[in-house]
Amino acid sequence: MSRRATIRTRHDDPELVARTLRPDNTDEMETVVERDGNESETETGGTVVTHIERETTGGLHSNIDDYVVNLEVAIDVARSGRDRREQREQPADAGPASDADSDTTDTS
Numbered sequence: 802m803s804r805r806a807t808i809r810t811r812h813d814d815p816e817l818v819a820r821t822l823r824p825d826n827t828d829e830m831e832t833v834v835e836r837d838g839n840e841s842e843t844e845t846g847g848t849v850v851t852h853i854e855r856e857t858t859g860g861l862h863s864n865i866d867d868y869v870v871n872l873e874v875a876i877d878v879a880r881s882g883r884d885r886r887e888q889r890e891q892p893a894d895a896g897p898a899s900d901a902d903s904d905t906t907d908t909s
Contacts, residue, residue: 804861806853808868809835814879815847821875822851827864829854 812818815834822832832851851868855861 803854803856804858806861806865808851808853808865808872810849810872811846812849812876812879813846814883815849817879817882818872818875819849821878822849822868822871825867825871826851830864830868 810818819832819834826832830851830853832849835848835850853861853864853868855864
């Protein structure tokens with residue numbers, strides 16, 4: 802008899818979180834993104850769902866522990882990516898314009 806767990810977590814950028822998690826999945830794990838009926842593919846928000854199946858309770862426990870650590874990293878990656886994207890979208894302040902005449906030469 803195998804042991805199973807399903808972990809569901811909501812995120813603003815579920816595709817990025819899922820892509821970050823998938824390389825660490827074992828053969829006994831599957832990570833997918835589910836959308837609510839009210840959201841389209843272009844809207845933010847959704848649920849990352851990971852199914853884990855192992856033969857032993859200890860193995861399942863170990864996989865869940867590893868997954869939670871990997872999930873924390875994936876959330877940090879998604880947050881960092883979102884923060885950088887938001888920074889690029891906002892205009893940069895070049896500071897005040899200089900009142901100095903550019904044709905003058907400092908002779909000191």
